[in-house]
Amino acid sequence: MSTITITAFQWAPEFARGLVRDLRVRWALEEAGLEYRERLLGMGDQKSSEHRKRQPFEQIPTYEENGLVLFESGAIVLHIANQSEALMPADPGGRARVTAWIFAALNSIEPAIANLAEIDLFHSERDWASQRRPDLVERVSGRLGQLSRWLDRREYLEGDRFTAADLMMTTVLRIPRNTDLVEQHSNLAEYRERCQTRPAFRQALANHLAPFDKAETA
Ligand SMILES: N[C@@H](CCC(=O)N[C@@H](CS)C(=O)NCC(=O)O)C(=O)O
Known part of the structure; x- marks a missing residue:
């Protein structure tokens, strides 16, 4: 059983909520029925040398799965889709x-x-x-x-x-x-x-927004 971890932001301004690109990855994982963990980055964390090893441009999202580290939302979604008939036809x-x-x-x-x-x-x-x-x-x-x-x-x-x-x-x-x-x-x-x-989109959106609400009520 593989463990998937994605990186997202702990907080985002109102105008960006629902648009930040971890949503794409969360949605693909929901459609594929794959469980995942999230690593939430606080202010400035994306500039750390640790994160730069995952994402050379100091951005999110990233994706980790049993030693495989990926960045670029398109590449990540394609990687997930290639493992799931829910997202990719067989032919x-x-x-x-x-x-x-x-x-x-x-x-x-x-x-x-x-x-x-x-x-x-x-x-x-x-x-x-x-x-x-x-x-x-x-x-x-x-x-x-x-x-x-x-x-x-x-x-x-x-x-x-x-x-x-x-x-x-x-x-x-x-x-x-x-x-x-x-x-x-x-x-x-x-x-x-x-x-x-x-339903997979709705779930992904709820999961994407949850950290922002939590950060604001903390
Ligand atoms: N082409 C990249 C773009 C990633 C991107 O623009 N990420 C934004 C959030 S949606 C980000 O991390 N912005 C913070 C920054 O650039 O410092 C992808 O699709 O993954």
Whole structure:
């Protein structure tokens, strides 16, 4: 029986709660039915030499399992998915396409969304933010339009079932929650909702939020 440990933050500001990337890992573990322990990092702990051995960029999440140490939420989710039919189809073609969609979520959709979120969450008061923002909105809008067209009436990205690709895409589509950019495409909003109503997501979100509530009442 393997022991899995993930790293997450002990506390996060309100605007980041529900978005911090340990949520992706927790969700994958819930879908796969794998138990895990959490190592919660306090303020500044991610800069310790001990944590840097796990994550060279001083970030979370990390994943440890019987001597294997992984970082990058995409790599971790893929690793979990490769061990679980709940997240990955059995046929090689399906597996390759799910992997492609995980990359698409992280590489083709998330960068535009993350750039916009950075302005909205961290720099909204700066003079240059209002000049830069329309262009970033247009880029996010373009990407979401393309995704919406591809998804069309499909329930999931690959085949007719939920996979790790949907898990990753949903966590990316959650980021612009201060805007209505996802809601402008009803199929995308419904898709995100479909994935977020899964019991494994709800459990993962509750586990992700619990330390923050605890830290605040301590
Ligand atoms: N590409 C990395 C990004 C990880 C990341 O951005 N982690 C954030 C939390 S969501 C973090 O640790 N931020 C603190 C910092 O960068 O100092 C992944 O997907 O795991």
